[in-house]
Amino acid sequence: MRDLVTDFIVNHPLLPILAGLAALMALMLSASGEAGLVIAVPRLVLAALALAGGAAFCLWRSEWAILASAASAHLTAWFLIESLAQLAGAAGAGFWALTIGAWLMAWYLAERLSALEPASAGARRIVNIAVPVLFGVWLLVLWELIVRGAGVPWVLLPPPSQVGVRFAASLDILAADFRQTFMKAVLIGYALGCGAGFVVAVLVDRTPFLRRGLLPVGNMVSALPIIGVAPIMVMWFGFDWPSKAAVVVIMTFFPMLVNTVAGLAAAGKMERDLMHTYAAGYWQSLIKLRLPAALPFIFNALKINSTLALIGAIVAEFFGTPIVGMGFRISTEVGRMNIDMVWAEIAVAALAGSLFYGLVSVIERALTFWHPSYRS
Amino acid sequence: MSKTLARLFAGKTGPVLFVIAAIIAIWYVAAILMNTPWQRDVFARAGTDYSTSMLIAATLAQERPVLPAPHQVAVEIWKTTALKKITSKRSLVFHSWVTLSSTLLGFLIGTALGIALAVAIVHSRTLDRSLMPWIITSQTIPILAIAPMIIVVLNAIGISGLLPKAFISTYLSFFPVTVGMVKGLRSPDPMNLDLLRTYSASRAQIFWKLRWPSSVPFLFASMKVAVAISLVGAIVGELPTGAVAGLGARLLAGSYYGQTIQIWSALIAAAIIAASLVTLVGIANTIVLKRMGGQPS
Numbered sequence: 001m002r003d004l005v006t007d008f009i010v011n012h013p014l015l016p017i018l019a020g021l022a023a024l025m026a027l028m029l030s031a032s033g034e035a036g037l038v039i040a041v042p043r044l045v046l047a048a049l050a051l052a053g054g055a056a057f058c059l060w061r062s063e064w065a066i067l068a069s070a071a072s073a074h075l076t077a078w079f080l081i082e083s084l085a086q087l088a089g090a091a092g093a094g095f096w097a098l099t100i101g102a103w104l105m106a107w108y109l110a111e112r113l114s115a116l117e118p119a120s121a122g123a124r125r126i127v128n129i130a131v132p133v134l135f136g137v138w139l140l141v142l143w144e145l146i147v148r149g150a151g152v153p154w155v156l157l158p159p160p161s162q163v164g165v166r167f168a169a170s171l172d173i174l175a176a177d178f179r180q181t182f183m184k185a186v187l188i189g190y191a192l193g194c195g196a197g198f199v200v201a202v203l204v205d206r207t208p209f210l211r212r213g214l215l216p217v218g219n220m221v222s223a224l225p226i227i228g229v230a231p232i233m234v235m236w237f238g239f240d241w242p243s244k245a246a247v248v249v250i251m252t253f254f255p256m257l258v259n260t261v262a263g264l265a266a267a268g269k270m271e272r273d274l275m276h277t278y279a280a281g282y283w284q285s286l287i288k289l290r291l292p293a294a295l296p297f298i299f300n301a302l303k304i305n306s307t308l309a310l311i312g313a314i315v316a317e318f319f320g321t322p323i324v325g326m327g328f329r330i331s332t333e334v335g336r337m338n339i340d341m342v343w344a345e346i347a348v349a350a351l352a353g354s355l356f357y358g359l360v361s362v363i364e365r366a367l368t369f370w371h372p373s374y375r376s
Numbered sequence: 377m378s379k380t381l382a383r384l385f386a387g388k389t390g391p392v393l394f395v396i397a398a399i400i401a402i403w404y405v406a407a408i409l410m411n412t413p414w415q416r417d418v419f420a421r422a423g424t425d426y427s428t429s430m431l432i433a434a435t436l437a438q439e440r441p442v443l444p445a446p447h448q449v450a451v452e453i454w455k456t457t458a459l460k461k462i463t464s465k466r467s468l469v470f471h472s473w474v475t476l477s478s479t480l481l482g483f484l485i486g487t488a489l490g491i492a493l494a495v496a497i498v499h500s501r502t503l504d505r506s507l508m509p510w511i512i513t514s515q516t517i518p519i520l521a522i523a524p525m526i527i528v529v530l531n532a533i534g535i536s537g538l539l540p541k542a543f544i545s546t547y548l549s550f551f552p553v554t555v556g557m558v559k560g561l562r563s564p565d566p567m568n569l570d571l572l573r574t575y576s577a578s579r580a581q582i583f584w585k586l587r588w589p590s591s592v593p594f595l596f597a598s599m600k601v602a603v604a605i606s607l608v609g610a611i612v613g614e615l616p617t618g619a620v621a622g623l624g625a626r627l628l629a630g631s632y633y634g635q636t637i638q639i640w641s642a643l644i645a646a647a648i649i650a651a652s653l654v655t656l657v658g659i660a661n662t663i664v665l666k667r668m669g670g671q672p673s
Contacts (some may be wrong), residue, residue, distance in 0.1 A: 005500045114502040128505065135506035156529055213391025217399075223604035224650050225611050227520065228623075228643045231631030236442065311518040318524065318615055319631055334525045342525055350517040 010115045013059050015108035016069065020055030022101030023048040023076075029094035038094035041086065047079035051101045058108070066112045073105035077141045084144075089151025099145050106138050158340040167344040173329070174348050181326040182352050184241040185313040189248025194305055196249065197256025198298070202286070204257075205264045218258040226251050230316040239320045247316040252305040256298075263297025264290050296371050299364040306356045310349060400446055404436075407445045411435035414442065444637045452641040468645050474622040475610050476649060478538050482545020483606040487599060489546065490553025497554070498561040498587070499579070508558070515551050519544065523612045541613035541622075548609040549602035553595070560594025561587045589668060596661035603653045611646060623649075 009015060026038050026048050038044045054072020058065040080098055087095060113131050118124050140160045146152070147159040154162060167174070204210045230247050237243035267290045275285040317327025326345055333341040415435045419426045426434075436445040444452075453468060460467035493511070497504045519526075523544045530540040564586050572582050614624025623642045630639035 006502055110506055111502050114505045131502070131505040132509040135510060139510075156533060209391050210395070211391075212388055213393075213395035216388060216392050217395050220651060220654075223600075223654050224647045225604075225608040225643075227608055228611060228627055228639075228646055231627055231639055232636070234631065235634070235636070307515060307518070311520045314518050315520050315612060319628075330522060330525060334528050339525075339529070342522070346517060346522055350513070353518065354513055 006111050006115050009108065009111040013062070013065075013108075015104045015111070016055040016058040016065070019072075019101040019104040019108070020052050020059075022097045022104065023051035023055065026094040026097035026101070029097055030092035038098075041083060043079045043083040043086075044094065044098065047076045047083070047098050047102075050075035050079065051098065051105065054105060066109065066116075069105050069109040069112065073102050073109055076102040076105065077138075077145075080145055081141070084148045088148050091149035095149055099142070099149070103138065103142060106134065110134055155337050155339055158343055162340050163343040163347065166340040167347060170341065170344065174344060176324050177326045177329050177345065178348055178352065180241060180322075180324045181244070181313050181317065182310070185244035185316075185325075186248060186309045188241075189245035189313065190252055190305060190309040192245065193249035193252030193309070194256045194302060197253045197301070198260050200253075201257050201260035201264065205261060206282075211261055211265075215258065215261055218254050218261070222254045222258055226254075227312060227315050230312075231319045233316065234319045239322055241325075243320075244313045244316040244325075248309045248312045251308045251312040255304050255308070256301040259297045259301035259304075260294060263294025266290075266297060267293035295364075295368045299360065299368065302360050303357060303364070306360050307353055310353050310356070314349065403443075403446055407441065407443045408432055408435050410442045411438055414438070440634050440636055442636065444640050448637055449640045449644055452637045453644060456641065468626075468641065471621055471623050471626050471642070472645050472649060475607070475614065475624065475646075478541035478613070478622075479545055479603075479606045479610040479649075479653075481538060482542035482609060483549050483603050485542065486546040486549030486602060486606065487553050490550040490598070490602070491557055491595070493550065493554045494557030494561055495583075497558050511551065511554055514547075519547050520609065520612045523609065524615055527613055541610050544613040545606035545609035549606045552598040552601040552605070556594045556598025556601075557591055560591030563594065564590045592664060592668065593661075596657060596664070600654050600657045600661075603657055604650050607646065607650050607653065 027045070028037075030037055038048065050072050054068050054075075057068040057072070061068070076098060080095070080102065083095070084091075110131055113127055113134070116127050118127060143157075144159045144161060147157055158166075204214055227247070229250055230243075233243045233246040233250075237246050271289055271293070272285065275289050280288070314325075314327040314330070317325045318331055321328040326349060329345050330342050333339070333345070412431065412435055415431060415438065419431070419434075435441070436448070438444075441448070456466060456468040460469075493507070497507060526544065527540045530536070530543070568586055569582065572586055577585070611622070611624040611627070614622035615628055623646050626642035627639055630636070630642065
């Protein structure tokens with residue numbers, strides 16, 4: 001598909017020109033109140049040189065623009081982060097001009113990368129991974145530069161480097177919380193909830209009457225704020241992980257039920273007739289035809305549930321826990337204003353959630369390779 | 377008579393009513409079973425002899441039951457909606473309105489943001505490649521779990537009231553809208569796109585005359601998900617605000633003081649709101665599609 005924005009940016013080197021201008025302009029602006037002009041701060045001068053040089057190279061040799069802009073954008077970012085030790089909290093106009101220039105350069109790099117259309121599948125895969133990774137890295141770079149440069153109080157938003165330090169320093173606490181919340185509450189609740197949803201769906205499927213009645217009710221229940229049962233479960237099952245697992249079971253049950261029931265109806269009439277002519281019994285046609293046909297639906301539910309389970313377990317911990325667990329840690333550390341610890345916990349949750357989701361997707365790909373959405 | 381009954385049960389209404397009746401019946405049985413141990417204890421301590429029917433009647437009328445019976449919850453909802461002034465802090469209508477207002481605000485912002493992102497993604501390959509994976513990753517971050525922190529932090533910098541809660545709802549509701557709208561804006565048949573190109577239609581014209589109209593069904597489908605999830609966001613956002621107002625605050629206060637009937641009535645109120653919001657979006661969907669000349673499927 002042709003793309004006007006990308007075509008324009010790739011054909012007209014507007015972004016490198018702007019980045020170069022920002023670099024030259026920055027040399028005349030102030031670095032900060034105390035440090036004086038940018039010229040007086042060696043690291044910022046290096047940053048400006050890297051940016052201007054990269055921009056000039058992009059204009060001179062357009063075919064090498066990807067390498068030049070990558071090197072220049074990241075060198076500039078590196079020098080800027082280095083200079084923060086001196087400028088923290090009081091960065092001046094020159095610093096911000098360089099930040100904007102580096103960001104423009106990174107944007108140019110992303111546009112050039114996504115305009116590439118490599119012939120080989122491997123190279124295409126690398127480009128497809130490189131562009132989002134670049135975006136993520138620059139999100140962190142800008143977060144670091146803005147938070148530390150502008151001196152945002154760490155109580156509000158700690159810079160990623162600080163979160164990283166805290167993460168590395170409290171690995172044992174994070175591991176204990178992870179074990180309590182993820183390995184116990186989430187995994188057990190997920191297995192029980194999805195398993196129960198699946199079994200009930202297969203049973204319900206045998207009576208069309210129940211199926212017609214349960215599907216609308218199940219859809220409706222899926223839309224309800226089920227998370228609200230958390231306090232009740234804590235009352236029933238106590239403070240430890242069983243109550244969290246119970247919340248997860250309830251949250252994951254209905255998506256699984258609804259999706260499996262819908263999936264079991266997905267096998268085509270022709271295939272069913274074929275099974276019928278083979279004189280296949282109920283179980284034979286269930287296992288050989290209808291369950292495989294239902295797999296895409298079942299995996300849809302498994303994916304939805306993988307994020308729901310984590311949310312359910314963490315939120316349920318707000319209503320009472322033993323003194324370990326991700327939700328417990330988040331709520332207490334907020335109270336103690338240790339926001340960097342909260343972010344470290346969020347990083348664990350995001351990582352665990354993404355890996356869980358990714359794992360389910362990999363299994364899905366392996367089992368439903370025949371589905372049209374994977375055969376492009 | 378039996379014919380109408382048969383027709384009722386051949387469609388959806390009959391089975392749905394049956395399932396709901398079954399759920400209520402199971403609820404009653406569960407309430408009796410779960411409340412029995414405590415009730416036996418009470419009787420034993422008072423030294424009264426009791427028959428089974430007495431025991432059952434008593435289990436369904438406890439003040440702080442383990443599981444309140446449906447009629448107790450219904451009575452509580454009636455008492456706190458119809459019999460209280462709306463402005464009263466004990467009125468469920470008051471709390472529901474607090475939650476509903478931030479739900480709707482967050483839902484509106486989220487939908488607008490979701491549409492804007494989808495339009496940008498459909499029109500820029502770079503954004504599609506760089507932003508889309510992160511939008512999906514953003515939802516694996518359990519925002520609901522850190523919602524309380526966001527509320528506290530926003531309060532600390534002086535943003536309080538409706539906006540922080542609406543922010544949580546926005547974060548949750550933009551995602552389904554973006555994903556649905558990207559799909560919807562890309563749904564036009566290549567034949568139709570080619571036709572417009574032969575008319576030498578501009579990008580804006582293609583957007584307004586083809587992409588936008590064909591994305592409307594997708595928009596409504598994702599808005600149904602978004603509005604339900606906005607409500608969840610608003611309720612969780614109310615948990616840390618010190619139990620001031622809103623359904624989430626009702627839940628938290630109920631769990632602190634062991635007021636199970638209050639928790640359940642707040643839950644049912646939330647369920648009713650969720651169901652009505654989803655239904656409203658569905659009705660809007662039907663009206664819009666009809667005015668656009670679509671055929672009811």
